[in-house]
Amino acid sequence: MTFSAIFGAWIAAFLTLGIFSYLYKDNPFYKIAEHVFVGISAAYVAAISFWTQIYPNLFGRLFPNDGPFSFTGLEFDFNHEFNILYLFPLILGLMMLLSVFQQFNWMARWGIAYTVAIAAGLKAFGYLNSNVLNQVKASSVDLFSGSLPFFSLGGDSVFNNIVLLIGTISSLMYFYFSKEQTGNFGRFTRLGIYFLMVSFGASFGFAVMGRISLLIGRFNDLIEYSSVDYNYGTFYVLLFIIIVLGFWSFKNREK
Amino acid sequence: MMDEIQNLNDFAYIYSGSAGYPGTFEWVKYGGDPTGVPMSSGTTSVQVNEVIPYVQTGQLIGLLAGMPGAAEYEKLIASPGIAIQGMAAQSFAHIVIVIFIVFGNLAFFIKQRRDRKY
Numbered sequence: 001m002t003f004s005a006i007f008g009a010w011i012a013a014f015l016t017l018g019i020f021s022y023l024y025k026d027n028p029f030y031k032i033a034e035h036v037f038v039g040i041s042a043a044y045v046a047a048i049s050f051w052t053q054i055y056p057n058l059f060g061r062l063f064p065n066d067g068p069f070s071f072t073g074l075e076f077d078f079n080h081e082f083n084i085l086y087l088f089p090l091i092l093g094l095m096m097l098l099s100v101f102q103q104f105n106w107m108a109r110w111g112i113a114y115t116v117a118i119a120a121g122l123k124a125f126g127y128l129n130s131n132v133l134n135q136v137k138a139s140s141v142d143l144f145s146g147s148l149p150f151f152s153l154g155g156d157s158v159f160n161n162i163v164l165l166i167g168t169i170s171s172l173m174y175f176y177f178s179k180e181q182t183g184n185f186g187r188f189t190r191l192g193i194y195f196l197m198v199s200f201g202a203s204f205g206f207a208v209m210g211r212i213s214l215l216i217g218r219f220n221d222l223i224e225y226s227s228v229d230y231n232y233g234t235f236y237v238l239l240f241i242i243i244v245l246g247f248w249s250f251k252n253r254e255k
Numbered sequence: 256m257m258d259e260i261q262n263l264n265d266f267a268y269i270y271s272g273s274a275g276y277p278g279t280f281e282w283v284k285y286g287g288d289p290t291g292v293p294m295s296s297g298t299t300s301v302q303v304n305e306v307i308p309y310v311q312t313g314q315l316i317g318l319l320a321g322m323p324g325a326a327e328y329e330k331l332i333a334s335p336g337i338a339i340q341g342m343a344a345q346s347f348a349h350i351v352i353v354i355f356i357v358f359g360n361l362a363f364f365i366k367q368r369r370d371r372k373y
Binding site for chain 2: 122127130135137138199202203206209210211212215216217
């Protein structure tokens with residue numbers, strides 16, 4: 001096992017146990033882990049964005065080998081050809097960065113307006129096509145064609161499609177506020193609430209399952225790092241955290 | 256390997272391993288659906304509830320749903336790994352959570368009844 005692998009394991013064990021130490025109470029180890037997490041996440045996203053997007057896609061197209069700007073000495077070889085249109089994103093990006101200066105911060109609005117408009121257009125198309133039209137198309141089935149079984153636990157069936165139809169309409173009706181939800185209409189929208197609750201319950205269940213999976217992953221790593229291969233990293237880090245936390249609590253008794 | 260590849264239409268199949276955004280949602284919306292290339296995905300459990308409708312409509316031809324999905328896949332290819340190992344812990348954790356929810360509700364109703372009595 002290399003020194004860097006062991007060192008990385010000790011750091012990972014320290015940060016994991018630092019976060020778990022919040023179960024005791026807010027403390028310096030938790031703060032360190034939290035700040036390191038936020039800082040590294042931001043830096044990682046910035047570095048990835050620059051080296052995988054801006055560097056090859058923008059600089060690679062504005063300053064290719066033997067491009068018109070070669071005389072400046074700036075050449076980035078990514079097998080792209082020169083494309084003058086890429087000057088616009090460069091200018092808009094620089095305008096967004098100028099928002100740090102009070103007198104130029106109006107310039108950032110241009111870049112933000114362009115980004116928001118493009119994102120809205122792309123998202124509208126994607127959502128409309130994938131989340132509305134395709135879902136409506138899949139919900140529109142012929143119940144009485146005879147091709148479907150009446151009941152099936154795992155697959156498509158007449159019963160399941162009726163449940164889907166009633167659930168969809170009653171849930172949508174719950175959000176229809178132009179008519180007072182009383183009488184038969186109220187009972188129907190109440191049915192919609194039950195369908196929504198089942199949906200939220202399923203979401204919650206899957207969310208819990210996901211978090212438990214992450215917890216299992218962290219424990220798997222901690223168990224692995226407690227082996228002789230990693231010089232018993234988990235044990236020593238845990239001992240260190242407990243001793244320091246005990247001392248820290250002793251010194252801050254009044255709090 | 257990528258010699259004659261120009262765009263997504265040149266692929267026979269798309270697989271997205273997704274743990275957040277951008278991920279399977281974006282690949283369905285801007286990859287699989289516009290091109291019609293068959294697509295499947297493996298996601299974290301948190302995303303399953305939102306991705307499952309794509310399976311029912313055929314926009315995804317299959318889904319590895321969280322750790323249980325990974326365990327099923329390991330069993331399918333007869334290669335037991337960490338997903339199958341983790342399922343015991345996960346099932347036990349779920350039972351504990353269900354017991355806590357039941358106890359919490361029981362405590363709530365008992366307290367409510369006591370408050371009404373006195």
